Amino acid sequence: MRLGWLLDWIYPPRCRFCGEPLPSHAEEYFCSACRERIRIVSHPLCPTCGRPFLDGGGEDHLCGSCLMRSPYFERARAWACYPTEAIEGHPLRDVLQRFKYGRKLSLGKPLGRLMARACAPFFHDCTFDVIVPVPLHPKRLRWRGFNQALVLAREVGRGWGVPVDPFILVRSRETPPQTQLAEEERRKNVRGAFALGRGKTVQERFVLLVDDVYTSGATVNECSRTLCRGGAKGVYVLTLARAVS
Ligand SMILES: [Zn+2]
Ligand SMILES: [Zn+2]
Incomplete structure (x- = not known):
């Protein structure tokens, strides 16, 4: 506690996006102005893929794509959303990009903690045996130096008391970046791109996949x-x- 105060005094916490000082000891990541621009995922949403229905209230219901094709996962959830159209200067998108492409590893840990804290209620009825980060292809891992999904997964594992195993899934094939592709192409692009790591099994286990x-x-x-x-x-x-x- 005392050390915490001292650290806050030496390095006052700041908004990770705009640098605005934050109230000391606040478990916050963004200042209130930036926070307002981030849409936290809330109901109503698709109970399967977690897509939030941003306009209007109503009950949770399956979205069009889950109705058309049921995913292999039971449930997907996210902390917050941002628009797909690449808008410059969106606090969440920008911080994620700096973490990922700007190799700002120091941004990752607090993001992972935020994720662990804020998303626990989405899985209150679940018990996981293992957490698996979405793997990078070794070539991309060498270029980037770290797997952003693993950094986040470690914090979630620590927060929820679940072991993390980054070797369960491997990328068996390199795939071109997805960003420019339409949905159907994305599916084809990643088809068969993953495999279980050598000697690894997930038999009879509940898995939490993190990205x-x-x-x-x-x-x-x-x-x-x-x-x-x-x-x-x-x-x-x-x-x-x-x-x-
Ligand atoms: Zn800010
Ligand atoms: Zn859905």
């Missing part, structure tokens, strides 16, 4: 397919952000 962003869901769905084929009892998905069109 930074859920966009079309193609990547986490393909990971879930691999885990289900490997005998997982159920796959759940947690991401920090959700890109919503």
